[in-house]
Amino acid sequence: MVNLLKILITYFSQTGNTEKVAKSIYEGCQGEDVELKPIKEVDPSDLKNYDLVFLGSGIYASRVNKSLADLVAAAQDLPPKFVFFNTHASKEAYQDGFKVVKSKIGQSSQIIDEFDCCGDNIGVPEAIRKSMLDRLPEDKRKEAEAHQQWLKGRPNEEDLQNARIFAQSVIKKL
Ligand SMILES: Cc1cc2nc3c(=O)[nH]c(=O)nc-3n(C[C@H](O)[C@H](O)[C@H](O)COP(=O)(O)O)c2cc1C
Known part of the structure; x- marks a missing residue:
């Protein structure tokens, strides 16, 4: 008999980007x-x-949303292994996103891998985005516009395929 791994994929997603990645995983x-x-x-x-x-x-x-740390804190016993995944719009303001969750997990479980993915900031209305851009000096505005263009529609099909491949690679190494 083949012993299947028992896996849970769970997520918080305000505007649907992380949910798409979760489905691909x-x-x-x-x-x-x-x-x-x-x-x-x-x-x-x-x-x-x-x-x-x-x-x-x-x-x-x-x-990340507080519900992740709350879930971990509310569990008396944790699974042996976690993998973290996130979607984010900025180039840098995401890298320590799981800090609180990690501190709640402590030494109880292993965090065996992490997957970062870009996610278009669709939670901020177009008019507000534009007025934020308009307030920037020209060089910074051009840079920010290029970044928004690069983010548009993400996670895209390539990002989602990368999420599927990532999940397969995690399973392979268990
Ligand atoms: C209120 C708000 C705050 C955000 N803050 C950040 C941030 O600090 N760093 C970042 O990289 N992205 C930030 N983003 C962008 C989101 O992380 C990104 O769009 C993500 O894909 C949203 O995921 P979701 O669609 O699953 O909710 C923010 C978005 C919103 C709506």
Whole structure:
């Protein structure tokens, strides 16, 4: 009998970008015993029943949503392994996004990998984006416009394919 890995993919997603990545990770995990759930549907006492939990969020004010740390803190026992994933719009203000979650996990579990993905900032209305750009000096405005253009529509199909490949690579090394 083949022993399937029991995997949970759970996420917080305000505007849908992280949800798209979560679905692609789910697709990459096919063949295992895998579940995909928004974080609000996860019972903390169930976490210990998984071999591996993929935990994801968009980045808001440099951090993942608080529900991730709350979930981990509310669980009496944690799964042996976590993988983190995020979507973010800035070039830098995301790199320490899981700081609080990591401190809650402490030494209890291994964080075996992380996946970062760009996500278009669709939560900020176009008019506000434009007025923010207009306030910048010309060189900075051009740079910011180029960045917004590069972010447009992301995660795109290539990003989602990378998420599937990432999930497969995580499973392979277990
Ligand atoms: C209120 C708000 C704050 C944000 N703050 C950051 C930030 O600090 N750093 C960053 O890289 N992206 C930031 N973003 C962009 C989001 O992280 C990005 O669009 C992400 O893909 C959103 O994920 P979601 O669609 O799953 O909610 C912010 C977006 C919103 C709406």
